[in-house]
Amino acid sequence: MQQFFKFVFASCLGSALGLLLLSFLGFSMLAGLAGSAAEAEKVTLKPNSVLELKFEQPIPDKTNNLPMDPFALEQKDVLGLTDMVKMIRKAKEDPDIKGIYINATYVLAGKASSSALREALLDFKSSGKFIVTYANYYTQNAYYIASVADSILLNPVGAVDFRGLSSTITYYKGMLDKLDVEMKVFYAGKFKSATEPYRFDKMSPENRLQVREYLVALNDIMMRDIAAARNIPEADLRRIADNFDGRGSDLAKQARLVDRLAYEDEAFELMKQRIGLSEKEKLNRISIEDYFSSKGPGTDFSVKDKIAVVYAEGTILDGAEGEEGDVYDGKYVKILRQIRKDDKIKAIVLRVNSPGGSVLASENIYREIQLCKDAGKKVVVSMGDVAASGGYYIACIADSIFAQPNTITGSIGVFGTIPMLDKTMKNKLGITHDTVLTGKHSAFGTPFIQFSPEEDRMIQERVERTYEDFLAKVANGRHLTRDQVHEIAQGRVWAGNKAKAIGLVDEIGGLDRAIASAAKLAGIEKYRTTDYPRTAKGLERFLEKLDKTRKDDDAIQSIIVRRELGDMYPIYKSMRDITRTRGIQARLPYEVMIF
DSSP states (O other): OHHHHHHHHHHHHHHHHHHHHHHHHHHHHHHHHHHHHHHHHOOOOOSSEEEEEOOOSOOOSSTTOSOOOTTOTTOOOOOOHHHHHHHHHHHHHOTTEEEEEEEOSOOOOOHHHHHHHHHHHHHHHTTTOEEEEEESSBOHHHHHHHTTSSEEEEOTTOOBOOSOOOBOOOOOHHHHHHTTOEEEEEEESTTOGGGHHHHOSSOOHHHHHHHHHHHHHHHHHHHHHHHHHHTOOHHHHHHHHHHTGGGSHHHHHHTTSOSEEOOHHHHHHHHHHHHTOOTTSOOEEEEHHHHHHHHOOOOOTTOOOEEEEEEEESOEESSSOOSTTSEEHHHHHHHHHHHHTOTTEEEEEEEEEEOEEEHHHHHHHHHHHHHHHHTTOEEEEEEEEEEETHHHHTTTTSSEEEEOTTOEEEOOOEEEEEEEOHHHHHHHHOOOOOOOOSSTTTTTTOTTSOOOHHHHHHHHHHHHHHHHHHHHHHHHHHTOOHHHHHHHOTTOEEEHHHHHHTTSOSEEOOHHHHHHHHHHHHTOSSOEEEEESOOOOHHHHHHHHHHSOGGGHHHHHHHHHHHHHGGGHHHHHHHHHHHHOOSOEEEOSSOOOBO
């Protein structure tokens, strides 16, 4: 027996030592990875440097607030628009930065974000420093930003995709008919066209009217800005777009869309000449991500009063937590509740960049914003590329609303869709359904049992009640009557300037102006900003994923699908969000794809 206990003790001790050794090796490995990641972030800025912008990632409003691979421990920050603008402004005053180099074929940002970047670049130029751009091929959005440059260089066999804006909508009615799928559609607002892809095979007259109106407004802004930057009369620029004169490099140069046909090494030589470097001296280029790592904006923690900047970007969804870059009501209610109870936070700036989503989730966030106001917090909204439907729902209660001229907003309307699959199952698969009811509506909501006319009316009545509640909230927040709101609502979408003219927006301006307004309303002069939600990166994100349960499977799945689908991922995500969200929707009429 004594020998038995010796063996047992020895086995236990060996197992314990083995676990300790594995733990030590694991932590050593993680520490090494963390150290290497930290080492990679240390960047030394040299004199006579050029700040390089490549725009290789989608540009969120807040840094890292988008789905990121949790296993890429050394992944750099994906700079958000706010930090990108801050770093361009810092570079303007930095004696070590002599100019900016933009090398971008694509800029994955909306029109309002692109305008904000462009304004920051124009401000940078006012210091007398240069901006040089080069690309093998300029897409339209990339060219819009590149047009601010002193010198625009294009590859000799490249092109400039400059032809004016268009908007394309995909319709599924024909496919659904072939599959015998009947979509039960309920909506309020004649312009609420989110359900049209399931009902029609082309745009309704109302939708064509609203799309044309805001698309023309956005196109006018683009033409005006490029004409001013390139010193080309606007009428001539429109003719250049109509003729598609950027389709060849020689034509693009002849039309003055670019200054020079060259290769990238010649762009480097041009910048060396502008700085005054000799032929043998090296051109020091520092990416804006590395510049942020080395000289990111610091925080003066001695300042007690704070303004909370809450970034609500992405689809508004039900749930406590999920993929970064979406607005889950449980997560945002918790954030706003924390802000409400913080006496040092005197005001809130809600940065909205959302097409909307779940009415229930929007209502929960709206309620918490109201409680923040009741607690004495001033609330100002800053609209990004899109602040529509549910995005406007959570914005309308603010003390003041700021938007960019090319922000897309409004879409005050609601809808619900339910696919009926009984004919599909019977005609395509030979599967039928039968049921036993204990009440008149016991099978209500089942996609395999047709709704009765009474049940159709019940759903439509609920949609209309929700719409009336939406109108009442906007009327209360914007100090209008119900009928005044209904006149400009009905699901209609507006560009920022027009939204201001009809009373949906108070001022035209970006996030900085919204923050200054919040400070003024709160009566504070010295303050610091604190950003929400918190976003992790690298090792921290990896450890968070290890610590959580299967609810993170969706985030990992999204990363894999994003890699496979690339630019088509937003369409997939939009369809996925609609199918996952339960209840009535307050969502933008369709996935906005402006080319």
